[in-house]
Amino acid sequence: MTTDPWGRVDDDGTVYVRTGEGERVVGSWQAGAPEEALAFFRRKYDALVTEVELLEKRLRTTDLSAAQAMSSVEKLRTAVREAHAVGDLDALERRLDALTSQAEERRAEQKQAQEQARVEAREIKERIVAEAERVAAETTHWKSGGERMRQLIDEWKAAPRTDRPTEQALWKRMSAARNSFSKRRKAYFAGLDQQREQVREEKERIVAEAESLADSTDWGPTAGRYRDLMQQWKTSGRADRASEDELWTRFKAAQDRFFQARNAVFAERDAELRVNAEAKERILEDARRELAEISDPREARARLRDFQEAWEEAGPAPRDSRDRLESAFRRIEEDVRRAEDQEWQRTNPEARARAEATAARLRDSIAQLEGDLAHARERGNERKVREIEDALAARRSWLEEAEKALNEMS
Template identity: 70%
Template sequence: MSTDPWGRVDDDGTVYVRTAEGERAVGSWQAGEPEEALAYFHRKYDELATQVELLEQRLRGTDLPPAQAEASIVKLREAVTDAHAVGDLDALLARLGSLTELVAKRREEVRAARDAARAEARAVKERIVAEAERIAEDATHWKAGGERLRQLVEEWKAADRIDRVTEAALWKRLSAARTAFAKRRKAYFAGLDEQREGVRAAKERIVAEAEALADSTDWGATASAYRELMRQWKAAGRASREAEDELWARFKAAQDQFFQARSAVFAERDASLRENAEAKELILADAEKILPVTDARAARAALRHILERWEAVGPVPREMRDRLEGGLRRIDDAVRKAEEAEWKRSNPEARARAQDTVNQLRRSIEQLEARLAKARAAGREKDVKESEEALTARRSWLEEAERTLAEFS
């Protein structure tokens, strides 16, 4: 008969495990030495211990949902309780008990977070209803008010649900506010016909002023005057559709006449600005030499000097402005990205996280290499294969983690 601290093999080949409740048979061994039987059932225990360890890591290192974690614990507890294995099964059950306490704590945290989310959702919906009621009572800009009410409804739909009674009461208030707004708007437009004749007269005056300005060559002042007339046009309201269309056609024709004349003059003026464009072409070529950026600080200093030269040159023809400005903006973007990359490389927290990942993977590889060596020495082909596969994965992960860490150097 052979024994160890956690089990024994009887003379008839029956294998027993020792637990706090006493011994129980876990299998039999008819071929080979008792030590081989105990080694076999110890491996069964190691498999269970590995599963418990993996579950511990998932619970402490991830956001594993409490229900899923609890189901895993129950399944593992049953496996350990009825395990055909030799080892400290009571210790595994104690570790699973600790995990149960951790899951209970996490469940309370999830419940608290859910309650907080519901409270936040209620506050959001109360704010939506309060704003809708203010719009229903006070709004006079009908288009903006109606659009805002539609946005509030979409915000309501996007918000999380709350308890049914409160949800129904708040929705009833929101619906009532929308109805009240719609009634006020309808009443307003019902009386609008009385105002349309006054609007037509006001727009006749606006059109007359616009037509009087159509031949002006005082470009700045007249453009401002047209903007003011446009503001007055919008503020005046709407006349009947027939009058509105006819007056708008006249107003637009006068405005187009002025702005087309101004555009022709500006086009001639642009021709005189081509010399500036040529100068900026040369400056842009100098700016291109900054790329690729190898020293963000030096690149920024060089670009600052180039910007000073750029501003000193002055305006360029309109049709060339976007291309030239875009080219300089592209270089500025490259410098800014280099500055951001430099900042990320110097971020100590991110580097520390990357270093921790590399260290953890290296430790894991060392442990797996030791396990592989033992498996090879013992001739356990299955364990050898599993260890080699795990090592291949860990080494791949380590290469990626080391590349990430290298980016901070």
């Protein structure tokens, strides 16, 4: 009988392996020496050792899942227990037990990591859903809102998945938000279409009236009405682009036809009024020269009336010179009126009496202050002297102005 620390070959060729539970038959060898039989079955043991070592390395150096690791361990455990091999099978069992513990630890770690990943995925998708609901409820910028909603859908698709019930509940909210936004946008544009149709009808009315006025010769009222229609156009809003462009073209054509006709008539009329403007230019020149030589305001007023009558008789001036001529003549009239006012102020008895009274009061006040000044100097009261001198200087200045006004009234 040939023996080995972990097995033996019996005289009849039966091969045994020794384990903690005792010996068990692993094979039979009839083809050669017993040593060859033990070597053959030891090689089978070495193959098992290699598989265990490979699994140990995979578990140590790769991200092998716990489930795959447990499956591999169980397969190897079965292979070891049923192995037709000679070697320390109990040691392999112990190494497989260690691998089972490591796989259990990995399963716990992976479970925790998966739970954390689900929590993070839920937070990400809750944020996406919350923003989608906000866009659906608040956004009125439809283009940017629609683009943002599409981006959120893409973010949802790219985000990791959480547990199935949570995933389904969040997607239900996401889908509801998208549908709500679509309904609000459709309702807005439906209302906008209705509003634009109302604007189009209003502008149709404006254009129809503008076209009815295009050939009017009632220049003033019609021009005013065109201004009113333009204001109505601006405040009525906007129709759809095609209608807006077409209606504006019609409105502008009607308006241009009226104003071009009016301008042609006014241009012809202005040409006829050039003679009037030349006459008024001569009246202005004569009025400036003659009125400047008259010193008596009453005589100036009488002469001005002659110029005013001549001005009216000259007739209207063309539009391009009317304002300038009228402003110049108004300035001449204002100069005459101002000269009359000054003369009246100068000769007004009441004003002269008030001026004389003021001058008399100032003289009395000056006389009183001069007496007070003498007494203050006699007593040597320097502070009082300075106060009285300041008061005297002020009143003498006032008296000078009052006497100047009286001289001008003389």
